[in-house]
Amino acid sequence: MSGQPSHEILKHRIPALDGLRGIAIALVMLSHFLLRSFWTDKDWYTRVQGGWLGVDLFFVLSGFLITGILIDSKGRADYWSSFYKRRILRIFPLYYFSVIVVWLTVIFWEQAPGRLHGYDSFFWYFSFTPNIAMALKNNWLYHSHVFNLNHLWSLAVEEQFYLLWPLVVRWLPLRWLAAVCVALLCIATPARHWVDGLLGDPLSTASYVLPFCRMDGLAAGSFLAVFFRLDLQHFIPYDKWLARIALCWSGYEIAGIFVHGTEQRLFTLSALFFGAMLYLSLNTHPRALIRRICENRFLMHLGKYSYGLYVFHLMFEYAWLRWFGKALISSTLPPALGQTIYLLLAFAGTYALARLSWALIERPFLRMKKTWAARPAA
Numbered sequence: 001m002s003g004q005p006s007h008e009i010l011k012h013r014i015p016a017l018d019g020l021r022g023i024a025i026a027l028v029m030l031s032h033f034l035l036r037s038f039w040t041d042k043d044w045y046t047r048v049q050g051g052w053l054g055v056d057l058f059f060v061l062s063g064f065l066i067t068g069i070l071i072d073s074k075g076r077a078d079y080w081s082s083f084y085k086r087r088i089l090r091i092f093p094l095y096y097f098s099v100i101v102v103w104l105t106v107i108f109w110e111q112a113p114g115r116l117h118g119y120d121s122f123f124w125y126f127s128f129t130p131n132i133a134m135a136l137k138n139n140w141l142y143h144s145h146v147f148n149l150n151h152l153w154s155l156a157v158e159e160q161f162y163l164l165w166p167l168v169v170r171w172l173p174l175r176w177l178a179a180v181c182v183a184l185l186c187i188a189t190p191a192r193h194w195v196d197g198l199l200g201d202p203l204s205t206a207s208y209v210l211p212f213c214r215m216d217g218l219a220a221g222s223f224l225a226v227f228f229r230l231d232l233q234h235f236i237p238y239d240k241w242l243a244r245i246a247l248c249w250s251g252y253e254i255a256g257i258f259v260h261g262t263e264q265r266l267f268t269l270s271a272l273f274f275g276a277m278l279y280l281s282l283n284t285h286p287r288a289l290i291r292r293i294c295e296n297r298f299l300m301h302l303g304k305y306s307y308g309l310y311v312f313h314l315m316f317e318y319a320w321l322r323w324f325g326k327a328l329i330s331s332t333l334p335p336a337l338g339q340t341i342y343l344l345l346a347f348a349g350t351y352a353l354a355r356l357s358w359a360l361i362e363r364p365f366l367r368m369k370k371t372w373a374a375r376p377a378a
Contacts, residue, residue, distance in 0.1 A: 016295050022300060060278055316350065
């Protein structure tokens with residue numbers, strides 16, 4: 001028998017998934033809190049900064065959880081309403097709070113409404129399409145000297161996924177759904193090359209942020225959700241060893257890409273890497289290493305507040321630099337010590353904001369799931 005859970009167990013909260021969220025946000029924050037000024041070796045800086053791939057782990061988790069929820073809700077009268085109400089309560093409050101704060105800052109504090117035109121208009125953020133603006137501009141957006149919102153492109157990709165995917169899941173049999181997931185995983189790298197070719201840019205911003213170019217992670221997670229609902233893990237011998245091989249092989253390939261230069265297949269490899277990690281985190285064996293790592297209390301704690309941590313860590317990038325980053329860079333401290341202090345201070349500030357967000361914004365709206373988005377008894 002496989003040591004993987006049955007699909008019934010997956011309907012309940014799984015602690016290891018919170019730990020995976022913790023790993024994802026820790027990687028992303030580590031990447032964005034590294035300052036180039038502290039690193040004399042550019043190559044090592046690029047390699048260590050590779051934690052931005054944690055975004056792909058978020059994609060894998062979203063695909064796995066959202067597809068699982070949709071499959072388990074098929075045939076229910078509230079299939080559409082329950083899903084979208086719950087997504088609105090989880091995503092919209094903090095997202096729109098952040099967007100409105102920056103919008104008002106540009107208009108009333110910086111008094112620079114002239115910046116908010118064309119691709120830099122806030123229309124794109126209010127409509128959950130900043131990634132489309134970035135693709136059309138083939139560059140990051142710019143609005144404010146005070147706040148940074150460019151990282152919200154990944155939330156836009158997920159929201160665009162939520163628009164179409166429920167329809168696909170609702171009408172396709174599970175085996176066909178699995179085939180669609182595999183197809184999306186296979187075509188993502190060619191799609192990125194195609195977009196790069198259109199723009200004449202070998203590593204374009206557009207191919208990084210467009211939804212059909214970033215389906216790797218979402219498709220990998222969605223495939224695992226289907227895989228478990230079909231209970232296929234019980235029919236594949238040595239399934240965990242196959243997952244370990246996939247984890248080691250894709251990890252080796254990713255490391256090689258960071259050593260020799262970025263390639264567009266990197267995101268498909270990261271989808272496989274994090275998909276294998278997710279699979280192993282669900283191992284029910286009491287001594288399973290990956291699961292025990294993911295059930296680490298600190299990682300699970302980070303996972304609980306990962307949404308706020310993600311939104312605020314880069315939103316306040318300019319503040320961290322202004323308040324203590326520039327002073328540390330210009331100080332006589334050893335670079336390693338200066339980088340460590342910056343990382344700890346930036347994390348502390350982000351964590352404090354995430355806890356406030358949880359208490360004042362996120363949790364009050366999530367409690368509304370019991371009333372406005374309550375699921376009727378099956």
